[in-house]
Amino acid sequence: MSTLAIADLQTPALLLSRPRLDRNIARMKARMDGFAVSLRPHMKTVKSADVFRLALEGAAGVTVSTLAEAEYAAANGVKNILYAVGMAPAKLQRAAALAGESVNLIVTVDSVDAARAVAQAGLAAVIEIDSDDHRAGVKPKSEDAREIGRALGGSFRGVMTHAGGSYDCRSVADIRAMAERERRAVVDTAAMLAEAGTASQIVSVGSTPTATFGERFDGVTEARPGVYMFMDLVMAGLGVCSLDDIAISVLASIIGHQRDKNWLLVDAGWMALSRDRGTAGHAVDYGYGAVCDEAGSPLEDFIVLSANQEHGIITRRSGGPIDFSAFPIGRMLRILPNHACATAAQFSAYEVLGDDETLTARWPRINGW
Amino acid sequence: MSTLAIADLQTPALLLSRPRLDRNIARMKARMDGFAVSLRPHMKTVKSADVFRLALEGAAGVTVSTLAEAEYAAANGVKNILYAVGMAPAKLQRAAALAGESVNLIVTVDSVDAARAVAQAGLAAVIEIDSDDHRAGVKPKSEDAREIGRALGGSFRGVMTHAGGSYDCRSVADIRAMAERERRAVVDTAAMLAEAGTASQIVSVGSTPTATFGERFDGVTEARPGVYMFMDLVMAGLGVCSLDDIAISVLASIIGHQRDKNWLLVDAGWMALSRDRGTAGHAVDYGYGAVCDEAGSPLEDFIVLSANQEHGIITRRSGGPIDFSAFPIGRMLRILPNHACATAAQFSAYEVLGDDETLTARWPRINGW
Numbered sequence: 001m002s003t004l005a006i007a008d009l010q011t012p013a014l015l016l017s018r019p020r021l022d023r024n025i026a027r028m029k030a031r032m033d034g035f036a037v038s039l040r041p042h043m044k045t046v047k048s049a050d051v052f053r054l055a056l057e058g059a060a061g062v063t064v065s066t067l068a069e070a071e072y073a074a075a076n077g078v079k080n081i082l083y084a085v086g087m088a089p090a091k092l093q094r095a096a097a098l099a100g101e102s103v104n105l106i107v108t109v110d111s112v113d114a115a116r117a118v119a120q121a122g123l124a125a126v127i128e129i130d131s132d133d134h135r136a137g138v139k140p141k142s143e144d145a146r147e148i149g150r151a152l153g154g155s156f157r158g159v160m161t162h163a164g165g166s167y168d169c170r171s172v173a174d175i176r177a178m179a180e181r182e183r184r185a186v187v188d189t190a191a192m193l194a195e196a197g198t199a200s201q202i203v204s205v206g207s208t209p210t211a212t213f214g215e216r217f218d219g220v221t222e223a224r225p226g227v228y229m230f231m232d233l234v235m236a237g238l239g240v241c242s243l244d245d246i247a248i249s250v251l252a253s254i255i256g257h258q259r260d261k262n263w264l265l266v267d268a269g270w271m272a273l274s275r276d277r278g279t280a281g282h283a284v285d286y287g288y289g290a291v292c293d294e295a296g297s298p299l300e301d302f303i304v305l306s307a308n309q310e311h312g313i314i315t316r317r318s319g320g321p322i323d324f325s326a327f328p329i330g331r332m333l334r335i336l337p338n339h340a341c342a343t344a345a346q347f348s349a350y351e352v353l354g355d356d357e358t359l360t361a362r363w364p365r366i367n368g369w
Numbered sequence: 370m371s372t373l374a375i376a377d378l379q380t381p382a383l384l385l386s387r388p389r390l391d392r393n394i395a396r397m398k399a400r401m402d403g404f405a406v407s408l409r410p411h412m413k414t415v416k417s418a419d420v421f422r423l424a425l426e427g428a429a430g431v432t433v434s435t436l437a438e439a440e441y442a443a444a445n446g447v448k449n450i451l452y453a454v455g456m457a458p459a460k461l462q463r464a465a466a467l468a469g470e471s472v473n474l475i476v477t478v479d480s481v482d483a484a485r486a487v488a489q490a491g492l493a494a495v496i497e498i499d500s501d502d503h504r505a506g507v508k509p510k511s512e513d514a515r516e517i518g519r520a521l522g523g524s525f526r527g528v529m530t531h532a533g534g535s536y537d538c539r540s541v542a543d544i545r546a547m548a549e550r551e552r553r554a555v556v557d558t559a560a561m562l563a564e565a566g567t568a569s570q571i572v573s574v575g576s577t578p579t580a581t582f583g584e585r586f587d588g589v590t591e592a593r594p595g596v597y598m599f600m601d602l603v604m605a606g607l608g609v610c611s612l613d614d615i616a617i618s619v620l621a622s623i624i625g626h627q628r629d630k631n632w633l634l635v636d637a638g639w640m641a642l643s644r645d646r647g648t649a650g651h652a653v654d655y656g657y658g659a660v661c662d663e664a665g666s667p668l669e670d671f672i673v674l675s676a677n678q679e680h681g682i683i684t685r686r687s688g689g690p691i692d693f694s695a696f697p698i699g700r701m702l703r704i705l706p707n708h709a710c711a712t713a714a715q716f717s718a719y720e721v722l723g724d725d726e727t728l729t730a731r732w733p734r735i736n737g738w
Contacts, residue, residue, distance in 0.1 A: 010436075011457055012738060044678055065640075065679045067379075085679045088380055088622030088636055089699040110625055113698045135680050136625050136634055164677060253457030256479055256505050265505055267457055271434075272738075275644035275711055308533060309413055309710055310434045310454045311504050329482045330458040341678055342644055345715075348737055368717055369381060369641075 004359050006294065007332065009351060011253040012272035014343070015334065016051075016350035017296070018360065020247035021229060025055045028211065028228045033058075035217040040082055042206065042226025043069055045341045048350060049076035050363035055229060061104070063206070063224040066369045067094055074103045082126070082204070083107045084160065084224065086114060086136055092121040099123055106157050106202070110137050112144075115151035126158045126202050131185035132165030132178065140185040141192045149198050158202030159186045159193070162224070166209035167278075172239050179214030182207070187219035212240045230340035233290055237282035243290065243298055248344060249334040250289070251351070252312060257324050263305070264314040264327050268335055270307040274342035288312060289335035295357060296334055304335060373728050375663065376701065378720060380622040381641035383712075384703065385420075385719035386665070387729065389616035390598060394424045397580065397597045402427075404586040409451055411575065411595025412438055414710045417719060418445035419732035424598060430473070432575070432593040435738045436463055443472045451495070451573070452476045453529065453593065455483060455505055461490040468492055475526050475571070479506050481513075484520035495527045495571050500554035501534030501547065509554040510561045518567050527571030528555045528562070531593070535578035536647075541608050548583030551576070556588035581609045599709035602659055606651035612659065612667055617713060618703040619658070620720070621681060626693050632674070633683040633696050637704055639676040643711035657681060658704035664726060665703055673704060 006015070032039050038060040043052045047069060052062060053076070061080025064070045070081050079102070087095060087107050099105040099122075109115045110128040118125045127148050130137030138144035149156050163182035169175045182205045190200040205217075206224025208231075217223070230248045231241040250272050256265035270288065279286045291302035291314055305315045312335070316322060337343035344350075345367055354360035375384070401408050407429035412421045416438060421431060422445070430449025433439045439450050448471070456464060456476050468474040468491075478484045479497040487494045496517050499506030507513035518525050532551035538544045551574045559569040574586075575593025577600075586592070599617045600610040619641050625634035639657065648655045660671035660683055674684045681704070685691060706712035713719075714736055723729035 007459075010460060010463070010738060085636065086624035086634065086698075088624055090376075090622065091379060094379070111698060114625075117698075130627075133630075135677055135682060136627070253459065255455035255457055256483075258499075258505070261502070265455065267454065270645075270711065271714060275646070276639075277644070308504055313504060329455075329480060329486075342639065345640060346736075367715075369379060 006251065006357070006359060009251055011251050011332065012268040013251045013351050014347040014349070015249050015251050015353055016363070017247045017353050019355055020245060021051065021054065024229055024231055024245060024247060028225060029058070032211065032223055037217045037220055038222045040204065040222045040224045041229065042084070042224050043073065045226040045344060046229055046365065047344070047367065048363050048365040049073070050361070051229060051350070060222045063226065067091055067098070068366060068369050070095070070098055070105060072366050074098055074101060080104045081106070082160070082224070084162065086110060086128070089117050092117060092123065096121045096123055108160060109148060109152070112147050112151045115148045119152055119155040123155060124157045125152055125155050126160045126204065127152070127189070129159055129161040129185045129189050131161040131182045132163045134165045137161060140189050145189050145193065146196060149193050149196070156198060158200030158204065159189050160202065160204035161185045163205070163207045163210045166207045167234065167238070169209065169238065172213055175209045175213045175238065176215055179210035180216060182210050183214065183216060183220055190219065208235060209238050209240050227340050230344070232340040233286050233336055233338045234278040234282070237279055237284060243336065246336045248340055248350070249292065249296065249336050250343065252333055252335055254327055254329055254331045254333065256329065259324060262315050262319070262322050264322060266312040266314060266333060267310060268312045269310040271309050272346055273304065273307055273312065273335060273337060274339065274346055276337070276339040276342040278338040286338060289337055292334040292336060294332040294334065375620065375726070375728060378620055380620050380701065381637040382620045382720050383716040383718070384618050384620050384722055385732070386616045386722050388724055389614060390420065390423065393598055393600055393614060393616060397594060398427070401580065401592055406586045406589050407591045409573065409575070409591045409593045410598065411453070411593050412442065414595040414713060415598055415734065416713070416736065417732050417734040418442070419730070420598060420719070429591045432595065436460055436467070437735060437738050439464070439467055439474065441735050443467055443470060449473045450475070451529070451593070453531065455479060455497070458486050461486060461492065465490045465492055477529060478517060478521070481516050481520045484517045488521055488524040492524060493526045494521055494524050495529045495573065496521070496558070498528055498530040498554045498558050500530040500551045501532045503534045506530060509558050514558050514562065515565060518562050518565070525567060527569035527573065528558050529571065529573035530554045532574070532576045532579045535576045536603065536607070538578065538607065541582055544578045544582045544607065545584055548579035549585060551579050552583065552585060552589055559588065577604060578607050578609050596709050599713070601709040602655050602705055602707045603647040606648055606653060612705065615705045617709055617719070618661060618665065618705050619712065621702055621704055623696055623698055623700045623702065625698070628693060631684055631688070631691050633691060635681040635683060635702060636679060637681045638679040640678050641715055642673065642676055642681065642704060642706060643708065643715055645706070645708040645711040647707040655707060658706055661703040661705060663701040663703065
């Protein structure tokens, strides 16, 4: 593998910079260590044992969004797994089979009906708290939380929340406020349940923006960020990282010129980049991605304007003329993604780059449910 | 397999109605037969030999958007393959290897540089004509087309265009006009090249909207629609089909209720539905999909309002209150997709439903490049 060069890859391909990955993992771990909070990295972004094993030193386990991820993590030796999505009752049997294999599998519930089904299946669970009016969960310190705790009985392990609303924040101050709201949602609910005699082993928060900027984690036992390992343009737009921190990119080849339109066509369309337009509402809208040269240096002002299934259309945001002689057919470019979770999901493997941008490995990843 | 019921599937799953598929295929074939135009179905949507073999009766071959599709089609016995995207020079060797296996592989070029590389690799090619200012291709009847024809020499096979702009039309009259523009682009260019002594064997158009509504196909040898086999909400919005024609849907389970927000949560998020928001600009915006009951009947007024990675949020467009007692946790629903190509790509197989909605088969599909 070490003799294969980037230029030998068939495009589109998904590149992963090992130095950036290592740096991102170390930075988040150091931050959480400073608060004496364990990480439980969310593997929904990376879906690769080769990646998540790098983030497991001192971790509480992993977080997953699908049973396929849970089974894959268990097959790769992970013993502590939090399934952070409400589970359809039809999946409880499959989950119980996994938990039976000496895996500490904890599922998530936000209704009495789900809690009863989970308890009956003999599974452990945390109660999901809605800290941001964003999707699932019961209200903090609510009677609903109390009732679900009672329905869980011996299956109760604690409380969790996800401040996905932090993705919609437009300033670091807003993210800090969201982080505190996220913390209070679970800490206050855990305190309420403890007063009623039910102690929480797990008090779990988690999103990359709130883990990056939160100022207090008192009472929290673990954080579940996921995208921090790769970072992306949405995180850069939130101030969570810089472009130089983004560890994955899509390698593409120039396949055409439309000179009168000032367009370069590349062979990475939405099938490779995903349809995610996460920077659409940001101060800097990158279209379908930010364009870098073949060595990974950003070509400032170049963005993926639009995407068809297998065509990406690159232009300059400023409207300035492209020097087409510098971009011959066949030249390779790298595209930084809006949303790492969505873009990585379009691929079955990472082409891993080492220190001097040499290809060092090919790491498979899973998809599906 | 025949003893497995829909209720036994793990969600999310991708359902494919065989009766609808058969009807869609027959309808398009009958229409093109009426114009004495061959079909060359585009497999970028279906990516499954089990599906595309149903569309190959009397067809000129298949159209593909990736070399992986071409190799898969060839492995499944298809001998005539048109690769309808400009090809990176680094892929020409792989394409030539495939063509060497007694496959009539035709690639697509829109520059002199690409034409020279293709001719040097010994591959056959058509010239892409830009009929809609949408992405690739040279202008109809242009000097560029003449020069590319000369550069191709003995590799020249004809001309092709794709009126992707038809997806942005807002009336049937507009689509008809686009179809005629598409036809003229290739027919007029072929005539110009013929005057110079270069006859086109292939004069190829193709998009599902223009193939559905075009009124003239004189001079056209083949049409390359793809999404017509499945149809989707974008096609329904264009008047190309009705909701009852949409052959694929995502089966999802209800995993939560947010009563005060009037939301049902299901376990199909954008990972299953894709991030495609193709109906966003339509008269009827379905959000991330139109909701049907477990038997496939549309629940009018119910749409997927938003999507997280593994959560879909369903509400009523009218704002009317949801009767939550009718939607218990665990109930299954089906979601019709905005864009069949994007949604199907999130799955590795189709769960095929026969005449009376019974599961009859599981058909694998490919992804990747």
